Amino acid sequence: MTPAARAQAAIEVLDRIGPEIAAEQALTNWARGARYAGSGDRAAVRDLVFDVLRRRRSAAVRGGGEGGRALLRGSLLLSGEDPDRLFTGERHAPAPLDERERAAGSDPGAEDLMDLPDWLCALFRESLGDAAADVAEALRHRAPVFLRVNTLRADIATAQAALNEDGIATRPHPLSAQALEVLENPRRINGSRAFRDGLVELQDAASQAVVDALPLRPGQRVLDYCAGGGGKALAMAARTRGQVMAHDSDPGRMRDLPARAARAGAEIVPLPNPTGQYDVVLCDVPCSGSGAWRRAPEGKWTLTPDRLDALRDVQAAILRRAQGYVAPGGVLAYATCSVLEPENMSQIRIFCADLPEWRCASDRQFLPADGGDGFFVACMTRLR
């Protein structure tokens, strides 16, 4: 596909996204009907769509409309690109821009350039103070790709050398001692020897730093209470070099975990119904995902105050339930990939106020300025 044909495909996908059809679904539907599109084409169309979703508000103002053509034109103009290069009217390309379209749009204001709905602009300011605008700006751009070196299989130098064999250039990242930032050829990772042999896992650097912040030691009993795909369970197993028990209320989300654990040489034991007590219980709770909106930008536009309230209820319920699995002297850890105060420290304050036997021993908010996604982690200990 030519760049212009990819642009036309992106316009069609953007026009299909709506309350009933999420971006991923719209992309899948398009790809099913576009057998001529290779993997490079699909990735390029996805990049165009996601670039627009990261800046949907400012792109709509600049492009003068909410339709796919206006959004793409606005997004290109915001990036300093000439839309006429793609709106050529040639075969499979978008039709040339008409006079009305060219005249549409204006310069986005400061609020538009946060690229969030109004209520979230306000909540970002309440949650992040002076850092709000910088965090919002970071979320308007693509995220770097990070790998975690699996220390059960390799050290950093060995993993880097193996990645180099496949032309994947990396450099260590200061957020975590095991983190590598991918500088070249990220799309080769899944097919690389380093990945197949379990030397590396795809994992955001701040997600790795969250696990670094946990007081893990070899020989501990560890429960990942919201294990999902198991990214943190695998990282914890590499730290303790022992067994990690993995629970999720939706066991289907852990379906790939046995294969991932085998590749990594990690011992992860699925636990449908947790019992007993553990030295460390991690609750990596469902959240708004606001810290990771560079990767999943649709969340900016679909989150509502009601949905956020519902998430907070789930988070609080998980903490209450999981604390029962912590052994005397053990640690209850709470993590989100959110930058919103109501999901983060506010939950910890409420929990410790309601259950005074618990004390918050440490907390840390990671922001995109640190290099990775926005994450929050707090560790609580039981006083008696």
Ligand SMILES: C[S@@+](CC[C@H](N)C(=O)[O-])C[C@H]1O[C@@H](n2cnc3c(N)ncnc32)[C@H](O)[C@@H]1O
């Ligand atoms: C943020 S994801 C976990 C990501 C995972 N820890 C990782 O690092 O890959 C949150 C997970 O919590 C699970 N979950 C939701 N409600 C839960 C509950 N009440 N008890 C346990 N797990 C729950 C979801 O199914 C989801 O897989």
